[in-house]
Structures are given as structure tokens and as C-alpha cells.
Amino acid sequence: MATIITAECINCGACEPECPNNAITEGEEIYVIDPNLCTECVGFHGQEACAAVCPVDCCIPDTNNVETEELLLERAKKIHPDKQIPALTELSPSTSRFRKAAAG
Numbered sequence: 001m002a003t004i005i006t007a008e009c010i011n012c013g014a015c016e017p018e019c020p021n022n023a024i025t026e027g028e029e030i031y032v033i034d035p036n037l038c039t040e041c042v043g044f045h046g047q048e049a050c051a052a053v054c055p056v057d058c059c060i061p062d063t064n065n066v067e068t069e070e071l072l073l074e075r076a077k078k079i080h081p082d083k084q085i086p087a088l089t090e091l092s093p094s095t096s097r098f099r100k101a102a103a104g
């Protein structure tokens with residue numbers, strides 16, 4: 001489930017540098033997220049970094065594009081072949097939003 005930016009975006013630019021995958025760019029009208037680069041921050045952060053900094057809460061899950069933690073992790077590995085990304089079994093509440101409930 002890639003994260004998407006809604007029309008509420010005020011083009012503040014705060015989210016762009018926070019994305020570990022450089023998935024966010026300034027679009028013609030609002031900032032946009034490339035779904036092929038978004039991993040919902042799996043492998044890097046325990047929550048979506050863009051959503052965490054957005055002042056108007058317009059970075060939201062795309063419910064029309066639901067993806068598994070495993071798929072998102074594989075994407076992160078492909079994007080960063082040079083980096084040490086945790087294995088699926090090593091993901092924790094600080095490196096995957098999917099682990100929050102389990103940690104509860």
C-alpha cells in the first residue's frame with residue numbers, strides 16, 4: 001500500500017527530504033509520491049516519514065494499492081542494493097509500521 005499525497009497538500013516541501021527512497025517530488029500542482037519507490041518506509045522507519053512531518057496530514061495510505069510488508073521490504077532492498085536493510089524476520093517496531101500492533 002503505497003502512501004499517497006492528497007489534494008490538501010500545501011506544497012511546503014517538508015516531506016521530500018525525509019523519504020529514504022527519494023520517492024517524493026514536486027509535482028505540477030502538489031507534491032507526489034512514486035508508488036514504485038514508496039516502501040511505506042519499511043526497512044528504515046517505524047512509521048511513514050512523510051506522514052510524520054506533514055503539517056496538514058495529507059500523506060495517507062492508498063487503500064486501492066495494498067501491499068504486503070514482504071513486498072515492500074523487497075522493494076527497499078532493490079532500491080538500496082548498497083545498504084544493509086534488515087531481513088523480514090529482523091524487522092521491528094522501529095523499522096516497520098507493520099510491527100506496531102505486534103509490539104503492543
Ligand code: SF4
Binds near residue numbers: 041050
Ligand atoms: S511512506 Fe516513506 S517511503 Fe513512502 S513516500 Fe513516504 S517517506 Fe517515502
Ligand code: SF4
Binds near residue numbers: 050054
Ligand atoms: S509535507 Fe505535506 S503539505 Fe508539505 S509538501 Fe509534503 S505532502 Fe505537501
